[in-house]
């Protein structure tokens with residue numbers, strides 16, 4: 001990863017940056033409103049619309065449709081044709097904001113950002129006291145948004161890219177492995193694995209009990225409810241058995257005690273077991289985390305997202321994720337390392353690591 005320095009700007013340049021960030025925040029709030037009301041999907045499915053047409057098609061008030069369309073066109077999310085006063089969503093933009101389940105769909109992230117900002121008073125209190133903000137302080141926008149966001153990975157990358165890049169894991173899954181997904185959220189990764197590798201058995205753990213209820217329901221809806229068990233558990237306190245494969249998808253950076261969680265995972269691996277860790281590929285050196293993904297990861301990891309255990313458990317100081325992973329996972333090779341988002345120049349990406357049991361200290 002290229003080392004970046006955090007640049008000094010003139011007051012005027014900095015003003016431009018703050019203006020653009022402030023404008024971007026308001027754009028994302030309105031984008032989340034449009035996502036919730038299905039406005040992007042409506043424009044993608046049925047083509048350009050005037051404000052009156054969109055209002056009628058989507059069942060919303062014309063005045064609000066007009067304001068929303070104007071704001072989205074000004075922000076560059078929609079194209080406005082002054083001749084017929086219609087607004088359109090270019091087909092190239094559709095996968096990013098209108099296509100549920102596409103690999104880089106942002107609707108879930110926008111919903112999550114909206115949900116994340118709601119308990120801001122508790123967050124401010126936590127800044128003062130050093131405590132945490134409980135997961136239950138966040139409403140469904142946070143958890144629905146997260147599920148929609150990471151579901152894009154599991155629908156598009158898990159079976160197509162990540163598992164094939166890890167032949168050892170693939171062989172175990174095909175043969176029949178005992179698999180534990182730590183921090184399973186709403187169970188989407190395990191559901192895909194259970195569908196693809198029916199000879200293996202699966203258990204998902206998550207410290208947040210309400211998410212476990214939703215995971216059970218999702219597995220039942222997908223027809224694999226009999227092959228996946230889910231259990232509410234803080235895995236940093238230990239796992240109840242040993243497993244051939246343990247996975248964490250986007251979890252370690254969220255943990256109150258990342259090193260403790262990794263130790264517990266190490267103890268729960270069978271002697272020839274394998275740990276699969278997907279997490280933010282960032283650095284514990286701030287200057288290497290510059291750029292949009294670095295800033296987003298920092299905000300999600302420290303200022304915005306909930307700490308998992310209790311109000312008294314403070315997030316650990318430091319950078320979000322992989323400093324803990326890297327110091328605990330001694331070695332990986334390029335063949336078992338899958339990177340995504342490398343298209344974004346510099347700064348963090350998402351990294352999947354494969355670590356045989358012996359390599360976790």
Ligand SMILES: C[S@@+](CC[C@H](N)C(=O)[O-])C[C@H]1O[C@@H](n2cnc3c(N)ncnc32)[C@H](O)[C@@H]1O
Pocket residue numbers: 146147150151182183184185186188205206207208211233234235236237248249250251254255256261308
């Ligand atoms: C960002 S979410 C990812 C959820 C899921 N893996 C996905 O990709 O959708 C991180 C999850 O890790 C869980 N988690 C964090 N620390 C945990 C711990 N010590 N034990 C169990 N779950 C934990 C959180 O409750 C949360 O559901």
